[in-house]
Amino acid sequence: MNERKPIALFYGSSTCYTQMSAEKISAVLGDEQVDIFNITDEPLSTAQFYSYLIFGIPTWDYGELQEDWEEVWPELDDLDLSHTTVALYGQGDQEGYPEWFLDAMGFLYHKLKLAGASFVGYWPIDGYCFEGSKALTDDKKHFVGLALDDETQFDQSQARIESWCGTLRKAFIPHE
Numbered sequence: 225m226n227e228r229k230p231i232a233l234f235y236g237s238s239t240c241y242t243q244m245s246a247e248k249i250s251a252v253l254g255d256e257q258v259d260i261f262n263i264t265d266e267p268l269s270t271a272q273f274y275s276y277l278i279f280g281i282p283t284w285d286y287g288e289l290q291e292d293w294e295e296v297w298p299e300l301d302d303l304d305l306s307h308t309t310v311a312l313y314g315q316g317d318q319e320g321y322p323e324w325f326l327d328a329m330g331f332l333y334h335k336l337k338l339a340g341a342s343f344v345g346y347w348p349i350d351g352y353c354f355e356g357s358k359a360l361t362d363d364k365k366h367f368v369g370l371a372l373d374d375e376t377q378f379d380q381s382q383a384r385i386e387s388w389c390g391t392l393r394k395a396f397i398p399h400e
Contacts, residue, residue: 235280236292241374252389276396282315287324306340312369322355330358333368
């Protein structure tokens, strides 16, 4: 196996939006800093070899997990992330499914919290229009990770990724 990079990014994707976001995040952080894994090709147990993790998850339909994530969901129970810093990003459709915007990211947050993860990369709710989300922080002013909506706000995704990665860089790449 090649030498591991400092950050691992795991994603599941059916429509390629979450995958494209993974590639953009890697490019902004620096491809030399990030190992990207599709969860259909790499066991989630690999995450335990990294100190810095990013997980990308889309929300499907009425607040449901994407099928690849649904398949590996039980594996999350076996992870020990007590010495790991985690950032999340999610894809959702705030217009088509406003009551369930990014719910899957919220489910993943709570699952990884049980595994002992520490989190960075919370994202403000400003600029979004939705009715409900399980991906909100307790104060309801932030999402638990970067909120992307490539269905209705694709034109804002790159700027959001660049801004979010700026905060991750400080937490994930200590020498900068």
